[in-house]
Structures are given as structure tokens and as C-alpha cells.
Amino acid sequence: MRRPGPALAHPRRYDNLRRIQALDPEVDHDEIVNLTARHEFPWDYLQGTGIAFMRDYGVPSISRLLHATGEFEKHGIKRYDDTLLIGEESTIEGIDSERGHAAVRRLNRIHGHYDIPNHEFAYVLATTLVGPVRWISAYGWRPLDPKEVAAMTRVTTRFGELMGIKGLPSTYDGYLQLLVDYEREHFAPDPANTALAEASIEIARQTTAAPARPAVRRMVLALMDEPLLTALGLPRQPDWLASAAKRGLRLRALAMRFAAPRQEPALHKATTYPGGHTLTQLGPLSMLDDLNAHTHRAEHMNRSTASA
Numbered sequence: 001m002r003r004p005g006p007a008l009a010h011p012r013r014y015d016n017l018r019r020i021q022a023l024d025p026e027v028d029h030d031e032i033v034n035l036t037a038r039h040e041f042p043w044d045y046l047q048g049t050g051i052a053f054m055r056d057y058g059v060p061s062i063s064r065l066l067h068a069t070g071e072f073e074k075h076g077i078k079r080y081d082d083t084l085l086i087g088e089e090s091t092i093e094g095i096d097s098e099r100g101h102a103a104v105r106r107l108n109r110i111h112g113h114y115d116i117p118n119h120e121f122a123y124v125l126a127t128t129l130v131g132p133v134r135w136i137s138a139y140g141w142r143p144l145d146p147k148e149v150a151a152m153t154r155v156t157t158r159f160g161e162l163m164g165i166k167g168l169p170s171t172y173d174g175y176l177q178l179l180v181d182y183e184r185e186h187f188a189p190d191p192a193n194t195a196l197a198e199a200s201i202e203i204a205r206q207t208t209a210a211p212a213r214p215a216v217r218r219m220v221l222a223l224m225d226e227p228l229l230t231a232l233g234l235p236r237q238p239d240w241l242a243s244a245a246k247r248g249l250r251l252r253a254l255a256m257r258f259a260a261p262r263q264e265p266a267l268h269k270a271t272t273y274p275g276g277h278t279l280t281q282l283g284p285l286s287m288l289d290d291l292n293a294h295t296h297r298a299e300h301m302n303r304s305t306a307s308a
Contacts, residue, residue, distance in 0.1 A: 015261050016040050017145060025150035030094035032151035034265060042266030044140050045132045052131025056124050057197050058183065058231030060190035065114060067192040071284050072199035080203050081270035082282045088268055095158045102279060104162040110283045121165045126179040129156040133172065139249040141256035187231040194233035219245050
């Protein structure tokens, strides 16, 4: 589909893009990612992230561990909210801000309860970058600028470094190759894959506006590629439905070109925490006491060190 230029869109629609093009992704990556993810493509970024998590479930060693926690089936909406909130907390003020570091430390404490190999961490991280880029490239109201992709990659790599992940790529193409190679080797059907995928589709259904809920499952399946469907053990949808779903998304993209640029950042509204949240509330309910005890000990040690 041909994408019209600024002359055919809202007169201020490309203001954020012009700002992004004036920035340096090596220095200004946090600002660029904030503009891209929270102003230019907030809905698309969320959809791409959702597809990214579905790809994780195509790897049996990952899905078995996640399925064993029971979090998706028992506390699915909290799991969904917590995942998005940790991502938001880690980047809203910059990945290397005090707030960003605190969020990643929280994530590391959660992961520290499990024996997860480096290669799985690296693959999951790759999906969180490749998923949004692929989605926006296919269904966004404009193409991503190379500076946006470079900034997203820079923040992703820094996030991974703070998680202690080794051997990460430094370019988007490197992450894409990592993802493609990993899926070629590790994608395989497994009952845990299917259970997690169905639980996640149910979360998507519950978090969608009521009138659209009956169509959620088939729309999600229609947008998945064949290798992912096979690995998840989910049925392929008719070609006409897949074509209709993609055509609908492209029509939305066309309409979005005539919208005014967003002035305030789009932030996740977590139904789990209607009055707001703290970092100590984020994490599986089964391990919150342990996580918070660890946090309190670390804070006490920091205060003791500062007063010494």
C-alpha cells in the first residue's frame, strides 16, 4: 500500500518524526524511543510486543518453565500488567536513570528464582525488539525511520546488559538473525506451548473492548505466521480471514495519518492497580514475599553503607 507524505496527512502529523530525525540515536536513544513507542505508535508497539511474547511460547524449554508457574492461568491479567509496567518503568525516564535501573533490578530478582540459560534470555530479548519493528513496518501509519530502529536497538542492548545477558548483538540485523536462527533450531510443538498461547489469547480477549471480544482469538491466529502456529499447536485460519485482518490494519494505518500527533505519552492503564503501583507489587504472587524481603535487605544495606 502506498504511504502518502505529509502533504496528505494532518499538517502537524510529522512533527515528531522531524524531531527524531534531528536527534542522535547513540546519545538520544531514550528520547527517540519515548517518541516512537509512546507518541507515534503506542497501540502498534503494544501489538508487536504481544506477538513477541507469543513467539517465546514456541520454544518448549521456555514455555514449560512459564507454564509450570501457573501465573498465566491463575493471575493472567496481573502477569500482563506487570510485564508492561516493568517495561514502562525501565524506560520512561531513560534506561540508565535511577528509575530504569530499579525496574531492571526488580526483573532480575524475579528471574533469579529460576535457572534460565543465557541463550534463552537473549532470544526473548530479541523478540521484544523484532516484534514491534516487524509490526510497525507492516501496519504502522508510516515507516520507521532508521534512527528509530537504531535507538530501539540501543535501548534493547542496554536493557540486556543490565540483565547480565552476554554476547548480545549491537545492530537490529544482528537481533533479527539471532531470532531467525534460534527459532529454526528451537521451535517445536509441545503441550505447554499450546496451553500458554491459549491463556495469553484469553488475556488479550479480556483486555479488549467487549464488542470485539468474540473475534479476538481468530484475529490473533489470522495474524500469526505458519511456523509460529505450528510450534504453538494452533489452527491455521482461512486465507480470506488473514487477508481481511491485514487489510483492516492497513486501513487503520491510513486513517491514522490524518490524526494529530499525540501530545502526552501513552502509558499503560493497569486494571490490577487502579490506585497506582509500586515496584514491590510487581511480580508473581507466589514469590512476592521473598522478593520484597530481598528489596528491604538491599535498602537497609545501602542505608548502612551510606551512613558508615
